[in-house]
Amino acid sequence: MSLNAVAHLNFHGQAREALEFYQSVFGGRLTVATYADFGMPAELPGATNVVFGQVVADNGFRVMAYDVPGEHAPATPGTPTTRRENGTTITREPFFLSVRGDNVDEVTPVWEGLAKDATVIEAFGPAQWAPAFGMLADRFGVTWIIDVAAEYTQD
Incomplete structure (x- = not known):
């Protein structure tokens, strides 16, 4: 299973x-x-x-x-409730979607595609913890983390 x-x-x-x-x-x-x-x-x-x-x-x-069924006001994503401050992520959102690849070339097109009409929270690029990392809220208001898996060693 x-x-x-x-x-x-x-x-x-x-x-x-x-x-x-x-x-x-x-x-x-x-x-x-x-x-x-x-x-x-x-x-x-x-x-x-x-x-x-x-x-x-x-x-x-x-x-x-x-x-979701029923009468609703038109969905217009507002200002994302997530931001980066002093190297930390501040949010009230209950979840993010994460897409992790094995290398930068694999995830760069994903970043570029999702970034169309998005609000960039953290620009895509090298990070202390990963070869590449970026965070954005897409045009539908969904927050995405795009990164490359870092190689960790066990102590």
């Missing part, structure tokens, strides 16, 4: 756009099912929203998303 944890993101009418964006960054297969696909009458508001969506890439990347 094997287990894996997959981030499941909640949106308010932007799930399809976010999933298509993540597919453009990470590649892979996009699967989207709408509320109408699951039987909601097509004329009802929200019928075209995503009830189940995911991107699965051959490189191991996987994310799921859906649109």
Whole structure:
């Protein structure tokens, strides 16, 4: 038996756009099912929203998303609640998504893709603890950490 944890993101009418964006960054297969696909009458508001969506890439990347049902104000990501101060991360967010690669060349295109219309919290580059590290809030308000695994030795 094997287990894996997959981030499941909640949106308010932007799930399809976010999933298509993540597919453009990470590649892979996009699967989207709408509320109408699951039987909601097509004329009802929200019928075209995503009830189940995911991107699965051959490189191991996987994310799921859906649109929370019901009436909501239009989703407009605000100022990220995460910032870097004096080498530390200050946040009120309950989680970040982390993408870690084996080398800088592997993760640089991911950084560049996610950085489109994003708020950069920490610029991507060498860090004391890793060959490369960067943090940003993408245009959907999701905070990402992109880094390269450092080689650690056990004492």
